Amino acid sequence: MRALEGIKVIDLSRILSGPYCTMVLADMGAEVIKIESPNGDDTRAWGPPFVEEESAYFLSINRNKKSVVINLKTDEGREILLDLVKSADVVVENFRPGTLKRLGIDYDVLKEVNSGIILASISGYGQTGPYSQKPGYDVIAQGMGGITSVTGEPGKAPVKVGFSIADVGTGVWAIVGILGALHHRNQTGTGQWVDVSLLDTIISWQTYLAGNYFASGKNPEPQGGAHPNIVPYQLFESSDGYFNIAVGNENLWKKFCEAIDEPELSNHPEYRENKDRVINRSKLIPFLQGKFSKHTSQYWIDLFEGVGIPSGPVLRFDEIYKDEHVLAREMLVEADHPTAGKVKMTGIPIKFSETPGEVVSAPPLLGQHTEEVLKGMLDKSDGQIESLVEAGVVRAYREEEQLRK
Structure with a gap:
């Protein structure tokens, strides 16, 4: 049946x-x-x-x-x-x-x-x-x-x-x-x-984007591989391609900062909470991108997965249909x-x-x-x-x- x-x-x-x-x-x-x-x-x-x-x-x-x-x-x-x-x-x-x-x-x-x-x-x-x-x-x-x-x-x-x-x-x-x-x-x-x-x-399907508009009266703008309400939650370029990370809460943010060997970022007044990181994304994202460009996507994915931070590759179709x-x-x-x-x-x-x-x-x-x-x-x-x-x-x-x- x-x-x-x-x-x-x-x-x-x-x-x-x-x-x-x-x-x-x-x-x-x-x-x-x-x-x-x-x-x-x-x-x-x-x-x-x-x-x-x-x-x-x-x-x-x-x-x-x-x-x-x-x-x-x-x-x-x-x-x-x-x-x-x-x-x-x-x-x-x-x-x-x-x-x-x-x-x-x-x-x-x-x-x-x-x-x-x-x-x-x-x-x-x-x-x-x-x-x-x-x-x-x-x-x-x-x-x-x-x-x-x-x-x-x-x-x-x-x-x-x-x-x-x-x-x-x-x-x-x-x-x-x-x-x-x-x-x-x-x-x-x-x-x-x-x-x-x-x-x-x-x-x-507009969901939170419509909610943001109703609350602020401002049109949402394209964010590329980023998220309008969460930082960092986006696509980054590595030395050999691209990968995604999703730092969705403050506990993950602390783990993230430790993983990239920047523990002081977790208590930095401009980045301590997600609302701070959203406001100051124009400073934070270029800094993180500079670090991520030094190693391969798989290096970063392995590092983040090892400490429980959601991350993943950007796959093409010939890779998707070989994925275990x-x-x-x-x-x-x-x-x-x-x-x-x-x-x-x-x-x-x-x-x-x-x-x-x-x-x-x-x-x-x-x-x-x-x-x-x-x-x-x-x-x-x-x-x-x-x-x-x-x-x-x-x-x-x-x-x-x-x-x-």
């Missing part, structure tokens, strides 16, 4: 935020039926790099799912979708608000065929508000939500975060909303519409793909003691499960499926195989 065994998810999403959400649900045991257009999820073509003919981007976020191709622009396609929704628990979509209504499959329609259905909608700005009809993208949300303005080095141009954190983070909020709605439905029998957006996600702890935590996994062979993917971050997640299958080929789902869930015959394929309502992978040959 996995935690969400028995939960059935109809996945209408594509690109990143929705597919990430549904991948995590699938990792936890939900049956995820990925509904794709005849041309497939856009990211199937996003590359290079490709693994054989499969996009590395698509492979990274679509494992444990079944691919069913339905043309939702046809009446028959919409009927098939609504038939699938009748026995489903959750529908996930990340179209621009209003698209489902134009297709005739919005929440009002879905709940008519299944009063317990939970619809999770992911968008750039949400289903309501003046910006709701604008297209939303990760980089735009990072800029509008404040993260770009506080990322980068002081006095230099704002910087986008390297990961697509607005997309992925909103996918995680969608998961939280879905789980909450499932709990509510278990108590009441009633489904609901979960509305999450990229902009709301970034704003919700990362491997021990199974954050690198593999699955057999029908055309790409062994596919490597990031692991499952949630560890359950009783119902662990599992990578059961690699990301699906386009339409790989169309026949299986139409037969198993809707009791369609081979003849009916063939008619739907010929009419362009659905697309099955066997058709793809013929094209490849």
